[in-house]
Amino acid sequence: YAHTWYDIRIRVRVPNADREELWSNYTDFQFQTRPKIPDRPPRVDIGSFYVNSHNDIVLYWEQLPLEEQNGNNSHYVVSEVRNEHNATIDCSPSEISLIKAKFQNVPPGDLTFTIKSANSQGQSRNGSEIHVPARGKRFPPPQDLKKYSIDSKYKLKWAPPATRQDELVSYTVFWCESKTNYPSECDGPMSFRTVSSSQHEYELNNTKGFNIALSANSRDSSSGLIWSMCTASKSDEIGKLNPVWVSKMDATYMEIQWRLECMDTPIVVGYTLTYCPITAPKNLTCKPGTEIVKNITGTTQYNITGLTPYTTYKTTIAMFSKTRTGVPSDPLVNTTLEAAPTPPRNIILRKVTNTSVTITWDPPERMNGFLKNYIVWCNSSNFQVFDGIKENKTLEYKIEKLQTYSYYDIVVVACTISCSNKSETINVRTEMGVPDQVTTIAKVRYDDYTLFSWDPPRHVGGHLDYYEVSVKVTETGNRTINRTILHNGTKCWINRVCEKNWVEIELLLSAVNIKESPHERRIAGSAEREVLNASDGPRALSFHNDDLPSAIRSYPSCYYESYEHYQLLKWRNADEHSVILKSTSIPLFNNNCGLSTSSPLLYIFIIFIGLIGMVTAVLFLYKKCKTMSDIKVVLPDALNDINKDSKCPKEMIDGGVLRNVQIHRGEMRVQQDEQERSLLRNHMESSSSSTTSSTANVDNQSQCESHDGPPEEMMDSIEHQEDEQTSIESHDIPTQDVTFDVLQPEKLEDIQPQIEPQTHQVALCPGVNQYVHFARPSQGYTQLAALKVPIKTPMATETDETGISGYVTRKQLADFGQRM
Known part of the structure; x- marks a missing residue:
């Protein structure tokens, strides 16, 4: 093996030496082989992948043993990813370890991954391929994986896939060491083994903790790894199911859900669901004969249907295995929602009048909630009823303001959160009543005759047996004749020419219904009417008069009885106990005979x-x-000077405007003080004088002056002195005679004015109050009304023999008027 340490030991012995002590001691030495790339890729299986709901793919492989790693830094790489078109795509793992590689958010479709072994010398020449089919092409997974821990051994049991079992070739069992309970976590090397398709369990002899997975394989596809979620002990002990809850609820169904503990999953076969309506809110016992039991397998939820609305139910669930049943869960007590009640029962018609109907009904058989009200439907109208809904008794309701002699369909519904279906329908017709008054009357004149026609009332309220014309004739001597004419039709005529002794004739029209009684009629055969109803239309009558215009000859008279009148009267009088229902009368004809002739x-x-x-x-x-x-307006003589012409020279006045006036202003101001004092003295003398004289003319002689006017201080002084004098006179304080010298005004021609440029001066001639007004120079003409700031200038005048000076106050003018 490459990159492996070896220990070599050598010893010798003589020929034919057969004893151990004849061998020499060992001569040993160690060496390490040279590293090289791995000889092979990691081993994989057709089902060595896991795909979650987010399309994240996890690839698993078997790690190379130490002797085959051939160098330092042993690891694994995903060298290539190809799609279903065999094109290489850029897809790098988000996580890779010694036994797996994880790819996140992988695009859908068939993918093929190539995994190679690698070390510090490089990658293996060959690679192992894992084909991950698209979701729709994967083989169906095995069912009911259950892992047991029995006497330090692990056993995995399963059932074949639900579909495509004929394509099943084999199963692959994967296992790895794990220190956690999370199913897909591995802390040690991954191992796997393929078993035949007929085998449905596999046993591992190992005391360590293992996570086990299984894949179902066909020839060209696999389901991928299906991890066993829980490990159970091999025993028949089943606990109480917890938790259990109601996830959805309506008026007629309830959805129950529960969660199975991991350790119970392998041994639980199914569940027993028990539910029933309880006797009372504080009594959880089931109503007799209402308990229902359901066995449920393969799911952790169940919909209970067919429940009664607004009813409280008790629900319990118990787990069971192949040998025993566990303890029921804690009971769930829930009330279904409200729903529409059942329809009201026994709708009965109690009383009928011409404008009302009274009905009764019983409450619904099942309320299905809190009853809020009833709704009584009468044709298209509805009326809500709230009285008596809390008592479980028969209810009564009166429907009023109905039309007479009309048909109505009546139903009743009960309402909680929604309304019930309608009850059985009651068909009823109200009794006969008074018809509406006749509203439309037409008149057509034929010579001395008038033909009246009218339309039937809008609502007849019965059979409309006939029309009644009430005739009232007033004769001379205040004698009155009344008669009633019955008509079957809607037309009648009258002669407008009054008889000799008539003063006034009045006709009133009304519609009539006859409410017959159940008694026998006095006249035999009178039950059969010989005339038609008024609503049946007109018919020819026996009244004929050749003198009538041909257009009205076939219609009865409004005033005289006809054959039809007597037939109607006979039919009406045959029933002594009948009720006459007559509408409000309206005027048909009115004629004042005296007025009409003259x-x-x-x-x-x-x-x-x-x-x-x-x-x-x-x-x-x-x-x-x-x-x-x-x-004409006549003024007192003292006020006539207002209407007189001013005493200014005519040659100086042009429309009230003074022209070409040259006035010396400098010397005039020297004399103003003396003039003011003189005026004041004259005023005081005239006011305090107690003597009266004959009527005298007020000399309003004035001079036309134009100057800048007295200073404002002098004017205030004069007004102040007038106020003081008025105060003295009001208190009747005696005054002493004071004598002042009279200041004679200087003549205008004696004053030598300075020569100024030729400008136009505008001045006003004095009025009765002896004020003159001065306006500032202006070019051209200035109208009198444009002078906005007049300045009063007292004039120095003589006091005439009447005691009135040139400066006249209102009081002096008033005293003068009294003397006149």
């Missing part, structure tokens, strides 16, 4: 009176407006 003259008279009234009203309004327009 109506043209009356209308002309009314129109004439109306026209006269309108003309009178128009004339009155015209005179009133004319008088009001002639009224």
Whole structure:
């Protein structure tokens, strides 16, 4: 063997020496052979692969013995991966060891892997191939793998594949040492052995822990490794199944799942499932005769079907082997979900009127949940019923506001989380009632006659036996005649010409139903009607008059009795106990005979009176407006100067605007103080004077001046003095006579103004209050309304004999008016 140490020992003896002591001592020496590449690849089998659900592939092989490794650093490589088209693909293992290589997320399809042995000298010349078929091409796996540990021996048992057993060629048993319980973990070398297809168990004589796998092989395919998941002891001891749980539940089924312990897997053959509805929530005993037992094999879940909704069930499961049955699991107590109840029972019709129906019913046989309400369906309408649902007794309900003489289909459903199927149907017709009033009336005139026609009521509420025309005639002397005419049809006529002694005639129309009684009729044979119902349409009557227009000759009179009237009256009176159901009457015809004969003259008279009234009203309004327009406004004499022309020279005024005025401003300001004081004195004298005089003219003589106006301080001083004087007068404090010299105004022509450039000055002529307003210079013309900041300038004037100075206050004007 290459790369192997050898120990060589040599000794000699003489010829014919047959004793051991005649041999010489050993001469020995050691040497190591040279390394080389491995002579062969690792040994593999057709089923030396494992594929999980993620398509991860694990390849397994048998490790070379030490003497065949031929060098240091012995290892293994996957030298090539080919697909189903024999093309090499790039696929490297994510993990590789001395016995396996793992590839993750391998693309689907047939793959062939080549594994070679290698050492420090290189790789083996040949390689072992492992063919991994695509998932759909793999051979079916063996069934029911069970591993037992019996007296330090391991035994594997299995069953053949479920399908394609005729293609089965052999089984391959794989085993490896393992220190863990994980099935596919190996801590030592992998070994395998092929057995015939007829063999279904294999025994290993080894005290070490082993993980064992099995593959089923055909000639060109294999199932790959199927690992035995658990190891069981060879005994009949079966424990209690745990855990067990309910994975799904509905109103009529329940899905039970459980998990088998690994050590019980090889010996458990099946399970016994027992379930039943319990007697009460606190009593887990089964109701008599309701317990059901099911035997289950080959699965760890089971669907229990055919359960009753909203019912509590108890469920237990026990394992069994070939020889005995284990202890039942702890009971599961679960209540199925709610469902629709069974339909209500025994629907009975109790009472029927013309507008209501009363029914009764019994609760459903099985509630299948918490009953919330009932729904009563009456044709397309429905009514919810909540009263009495908690008591398990017969319920009653009255359906109201129904139409008279109408057919109804009534069903009842019960509702929990959903509603039940409908109960049996009750067909009922309400009793006869009052018909609706006639709404549509048409009128057609034929000379002096009027033909009335109408449509039947929208809802007749019965047979609609006839129409009734109520006639009321008022004669002279306030005498009234009433009569009732019965009609089978929907047309009648009347002569609009009143008789001599008639004052008014009124016709009312109504529809009539007759509710017959169960009593016998007085007149023999009267049960058979000799006339048709009004709803059957018109028919020819015995009333004929050649004087009538031909268009109305076949119809009865609205006022006179016809043969049909007497036949209807006879039929109605034959039943003494019948009930007459008459609709609300509507006006058919109304004629005021007195008004109708003199109506043209009356209308002309009314129109004439109306026209006269309108003309009178128009004339009155015209005179009133004319008088009001002639009224003139008359002002007191003291206020007439407002409407008079200003005393400014005409040549200076042009539309209220002063032009070409040259005023010397400098010297005017020198005299302003004296003028203000003079005005104040005059004001005080006139206010305190107690004498009155005859009516005098107020001299509002003024002069046209234009200046910048007094300072604001002087104006405030004057207003303050006026306030003080007013306060003194209000308290009636006596004042002393004060004499002031009268300051005479200087004439305008005596003032020598300075010559200024020719500019236009705009000034206002003084009004009654003797104020003049000055506006700043401007080019051209300035309208009076544009002066925004007027400045009051008191004028120095003389006081006339009436005591009114040129500066006039409101109080002076008022006193002057009183003296007038």
